[in-house]
């Protein structure tokens with residue numbers, strides 16, 4: 001089964017994770033820009049991070065045949081930080097023009113403060129101007145109220161709902177998002193928030209139309225193989241392969257294809273990398289014989 005992993009913070013993962021993901025069928029990864037666990041103090045560190053997502057992470061993924069894309073944004077947490085928030089918004093437009101940037105995200109709400117709401121709304125407008133879909137982070141605390149507030153802000157913005165992926169959903173929020181016309185995202189974790197068995201029950205009850213699952217793996221307790229693990233549960237629940245393929249492949253591609261920068265055909269084969277090349281001269285290959293690694 002081919003997998004498009006639509007939410008993985010590979011910046012925080014080791015290279016072995018890419019290999020394990022490729023072995024489990026992950027053909028493409030989308031990496032949303034996010035909070036790094038500690039606030040940054042100047043816009044320069046955002047610029048370097050954004051450049052890493054576009055350059056080094058793409059190179060690392062391609063070494064294992066994985067196509068790498070990203071979404072760019074000021075995350076909701078650091079929207080509260082006046083040392084960086086306005087400056088990050090000022091540099092974002094140039095990143096939103098890049099070929100491998102398929103949307104604006106993660107934007108949304110976290111602590112649900114007025115500043116988060118302001119920068120959320122401004123970035124939805126940026127997405128509209130750049131003709132890109134949005135990946136929306138919803139609060140982990142006070143989730144139902146947070147979802148409702150996110151939905152209000154999105155409706156006020158005028159962005160078409162099919163261009164919205166409301167992420168980090170659960171059994172409660174699916175009732176709010178099902179009939180909105182947006183995509184409903186579910187982040188699956190090893191032991192909190194949402195697990196593979198609960199996810200398979202949601203799929204059995206609601207079907208796969210505009211549903212998207214992801215592993216949201218990052219620097220916390222998380223697992224980049226949560227989609228393959230969920231596929232096993234779905235198969236045990238006798239969900240047809242065609243529905244599983246829609247959930248883990250067709251839907252994320254359809255959503256991010258709205259950027260105009262992705263076609264399913266682009267992913268027909270694994271990414272190829274010329275392993276004889278280094279990335280900006282670094283020493284990643286460490287004595288391996290690149291010629292021997294060529295297909």
Ligand SMILES: [Zn+2]
Nearest residue numbers: 032034106216
């Ligand atoms: Zn995330």
